[in-house]
Amino acid sequence: DGGITQSPKYLFRKEGQNVTLSCEQNLNHDAMYWYRQDPGQGLRLIYYSQIVNDFQKGDIAEGYSVSREKKESFPLTVTSAQKNPTAFYLCASSISLTGGYGYTFGSGTRLTVV
Amino acid sequence: AQKITQTQPGMFVQEKEAVTLDCTYDTSDPSYGLFWYKQPSSGEMIFLIYQGSYDQQNATEGRYSLNFQKARKSANLVISASQLGDSAMYFCAMREGQGGGFKTIFGAGTRLFVKA
Numbered sequence: 001d002g003g004i005t006q007s008p009k010y011l012f013r014k015e016g017q018n019v020t021l022s023c024e025q026n027l028n029h030d031a032m033y034w035y036r037q038d039p040g041q042g043l044r045l046i047y048y049s050q051i052v053n054d055f056q057k058g059d060i061a062e063g064y065s066v067s068r069e070k071k072e073s074f075p076l077t078v079t080s081a082q083k084n085p086t087a088f089y090l091c092a093s094s095i096s097l098t099g100g101y102g103y104t105f106g107s108g109t110r111l112t113v114v
Numbered sequence: 115a116q117k118i119t120q121t122q123p124g125m126f127v128q129e130k131e132a133v134t135l136d137c138t139y140d141t142s143d144p145s146y147g148l149f150w151y152k153q154p155s156s157g158e159m160i161f162l163i164y165q166g167s168y169d170q171q172n173a174t175e176g177r178y179s180l181n182f183q184k185a186r187k188s189a190n191l192v193i194s195a196s197q198l199g200d201s202a203m204y205f206c207a208m209r210e211g212q213g214g215g216f217k218t219i220f221g222a223g224t225r226l227f228v229k230a
Contacts, residue, residue, distance in 0.1 A: 102161030
């Protein structure tokens with residue numbers, strides 16, 4: 001079955017550490033996205049990518065970095081510069097950036113700073 | 115400024131009845147898209163329905179319909195014949211046009227409780 005796989009499901013980070021969240025899709029989608037969700041709130045866009053080797057900052061990109069070396073993969077690194085990283089992170093993909101295509105989401109990674 | 119506003123933090127509906135979840139949006143771009151997503155307690159987001167800004171008719175997908183009133187900038191979700199499995203968070207989202215970098219932004223969500 002096609003879909004998006006996010007790993008790990010739970011992640012604990014110590015202060016000052018960088019951590020990388022994995023996102024892999026086998027839907028042959030061009031566009032991929034990273035969102036952050038805080039308790040009781042909506043999703044906020046961190047980064048998005050329309051094609052391989054290209055990505056754009058979203059509304060809250062500070063303290064995060066991404067790469068898009070392969071169409072299937074869009075990993076997110078939470079750096080030590082992100083002061084409040086504890087949140088639920090959702091990766092998504094869509095056929096393209098435009099058009100009436102809804103996103104397919106992964107099951108999320110819950111990151112906790114310890 | 116809030117671009118997507120969902121004014122109902124929580125809603126209750128009796129099983130088998132219809133319910134309307136409100137959403138208003140703000141954009142100056144003539145070309146945009148409106149989406150609704152469902153988030154069950156498991157956390158995964160599920161795409162429900164889409165409405166394009168140039169679409170003349172309201173979108174429908176099974177028990178879901180989108181009441182699109184362009185002049186009022188509202189895109190309310192109507193769920194007919196509610197089921198217990200409809201209990202979840204519902205998010206309205208807007209994909210901006212080229213002027214907004216084609217970004218999709220989400221509202222704060224409405225939690226729907228379906229009563230037996």
